[in-house]
Amino acid sequence: MSIINKPPEMVKREYELQEPIAVAVEKYATFIQSTPDHVVNSALKIVIWRDVEFRRWRKQTQADRKDVHTAPKAARA
Numbered sequence: 001m002s003i004i005n006k007p008p009e010m011v012k013r014e015y016e017l018q019e020p021i022a023v024a025v026e027k028y029a030t031f032i033q034s035t036p037d038h039v040v041n042s043a044l045k046i047v048i049w050r051d052v053e054f055r056r057w058r059k060q061t062q063a064d065r066k067d068v069h070t071a072p073k074a075a076r077a
Contacts, residue, residue, distance in 0.1 A: 010037075 017025070025043075029036045048054060 025036045025039050029039045032039070
C-alpha cells in the first residue's frame with residue numbers, strides 16, 4: 001500500500017458566487033498560496049460536514065433508501 005494516496009476525483013461544476021465572495025475566495029487562495037478551487041472545496045467541507053441537521057437528514061434519507069431496497073418485492077409493489 002502506498003504512503004501517499006491519490007487525490008480525490010474532481011468533478012467540474014459551475015456555480016455562481018456573489019461578487020464579494022468570489023473576490024474573497026481569490027484573495028484567500030493567494031494568502032494561503034493555493035487555488036480558488038481548493039479554498040471553495042475546503043470551505044464547503046467544513047460547513048457541510050459540521051452541519052448536524054444535514055448529517056441527521058442524510059442518515060434518515062439513507063435509512064429510507066435501505067428500507068426500500070430491503071423490503072420484500074410484494075411490499076414494494
